[in-house]
Amino acid sequence: MKKIGILTGGADCPGLNSVIRAVVRKSIDEGFVVTGVKNGWNGLVDNDMRILDYRLTSGILARGGTILGTSRIVPPLEKRRVNLIAENFKRSGMDALITVGGEDTLKIALQLLREHSLPIVGVPKSIDNSLSGTDYTFGFDTAVNVATECIDRLHTTAESHHRIIVIEVMGRYTGWNALEAGIAGGAHYILLPEFPIEIDKVCASLRARHKRGKSFSIIVVSEGAQIKGCCQEDLDKKFRGGRHCVGRIGEVLADLIEERTSYETRVSVLGHIQRGGVPTAYDRIIGTRFGFKAVELVKENKFGKMVSLHNNKISYVDIEEAVKERKAIDSDLMEIAKVFYA
Numbered sequence: 001m002k003k004i005g006i007l008t009g010g011a012d013c014p015g016l017n018s019v020i021r022a023v024v025r026k027s028i029d030e031g032f033v034v035t036g037v038k039n040g041w042n043g044l045v046d047n048d049m050r051i052l053d054y055r056l057t058s059g060i061l062a063r064g065g066t067i068l069g070t071s072r073i074v075p076p077l078e079k080r081r082v083n084l085i086a087e088n089f090k091r092s093g094m095d096a097l098i099t100v101g102g103e104d105t106l107k108i109a110l111q112l113l114r115e116h117s118l119p120i121v122g123v124p125k126s127i128d129n130s131l132s133g134t135d136y137t138f139g140f141d142t143a144v145n146v147a148t149e150c151i152d153r154l155h156t157t158a159e160s161h162h163r164i165i166v167i168e169v170m171g172r173y174t175g176w177n178a179l180e181a182g183i184a185g186g187a188h189y190i191l192l193p194e195f196p197i198e199i200d201k202v203c204a205s206l207r208a209r210h211k212r213g214k215s216f217s218i219i220v221v222s223e224g225a226q227i228k229g230c231c232q233e234d235l236d237k238k239f240r241g242g243r244h245c246v247g248r249i250g251e252v253l254a255d256l257i258e259e260r261t262s263y264e265t266r267v268s269v270l271g272h273i274q275r276g277g278v279p280t281a282y283d284r285i286i287g288t289r290f291g292f293k294a295v296e297l298v299k300e301n302k303f304g305k306m307v308s309l310h311n312n313k314i315s316y317v318d319i320e321e322a323v324k325e326r327k328a329i330d331s332d333l334m335e336i337a338k339v340f341y342a
């Protein structure tokens with residue numbers, strides 16, 4: 001009999017409850033007991049935990065967010081907190097800890113592995129799909145579908161009013177959301193953090209579309225994209241009265257486009273809408289498969305690993321490998337997107 005802890009850390013995302021449910025059900029099947037740690041790593045700092053059973057995990061598969069709550073903690077953790085987490089974990093009598101999270105959560109897991117040899121298994125989560133070591137992080141599919149639906153809606157209003165609409169989607173460091181939602185939504189330009197925005201090129205492409213008789217355009221931009229040759233601070237001063245605007249690239253871009261082309265331009269910022277609500281079937285399935293595999297790894301005492309997806313097969317990699325670098329954008333997909341510009 002094993003005692004397993006589970007926590008969900010960092011930004012929430014659709015599919016977290018599918019993982020929790022699968023971990024609990026598979027554990028019950030194995031004769032293990034699962035303790036839910038509340039609010040990410042904070043639950044281990046504050047000793048805020050409770051046993052999860054059938055009743056508490058029933059009816060949660062389709063629910064967004066996380067029944068355990070979460071918190072954002074930026075690594076590395078200071079020594080005092082790391083020691084406290086390790087101490088409380090050991091005192092709780094748990095044999096393993098399943099940590100469901102993205103880069104930050106898994107980097108803290110790695111810190112605990114290295115400094116205290118905590119028996120940890122990771123599960124990759126992120127609407128940004130930014131973790132390497134797995135083809136896919138759950139939450140991403142839902143976020144892309146939400147953004148695609150929004151792009152479809154914005155398409156019809158842009159066309160009716162002969163406007164440019166800039167749609168800002170999530171993605172601080174990686175442009176997976178913008179790229180996939182942009183392709184699925186038929187965007188006329190897609191801008192990512194990986195490639196600085198060349199504003200002249202964007203405007204030239206919009207003019208070319210207008211010349212072809214298309215009096216509207218859809219531009220999808222990641223919140224983390226930067227404009228080439230423009231200092232973000234200067235743009236903030238010019239367009240936003242000096243207010244700092246991290247994640248406000250959409251507004252800046254819309255203002256620049258309107259100024260340079262005289263085409264009427266509007267902006268829509270999707271933000272946390274992409275993170276909320278029910279998970280897609282795909283995210284529920286992947287979340288369930290990840291949760292199942294995480295318990296299997298615990299059973300086999302395979303710690304320091306993160307469950308992962310490779311060619312649609314569930315497998316695992318070292319957590320160390322998974323957090324080494326962010327997942328690079330698919331350059332083939334980027335080339336495909338470009339065919340539809342202008």
Ligand code: F6P
Pocket residue numbers: 011072102126127128170171172223275
């Ligand atoms: O890490 C996922 C993410 O959704 C990013 O795309 C976004 O920049 C960030 O979280 C927003 O985080 P918060 O909810 O803490 O503002």
